[in-house]
Amino acid sequence: MNTNLIPIILMGGFSTRMKQDKAFLKYDNEYWFKIIYQKLKVYFEDVYFSLRKEQYENNPSILSPFSKNLIFDHDLSVSGPLKGMFSCYLYFLPNTKDFFLSLRT
Secondary structure, eight states: OOOSEEEEEEOOOOOTTTTSOGGGOEETTEEHHHHHHHHHHTTOSOOEEEEOHHHHHHOHHHHGGGGGGEEEOOOOSOOTHHHHHHHHHHHHTTOOOSEEEEEEO
8 A cells, every 4th residue: 555645546537528517527436536546446545536626416326335436626727627636736735745646537
């Protein structure tokens, strides 16, 4: 178990070109973010999810099992993956660890 790294699954994108939320796409009848989570959980005690609040509000039954590890976007003057990454950095201040591992869904 590596405790010096913070794995974060970035899933807060708007997916405008796909016209559906990519974070909730399925592969073999399982959500992609859950597949990534299960693979990371083998190596890390905690795996976090970066997302928009409305994603949780629209999918509470899917996301509630992960509620202690959800990091919601802050109101920042950046957009895209940087907004999620900066929000995660602010979430962990002042106790940031050595590195952020981010995986986009």
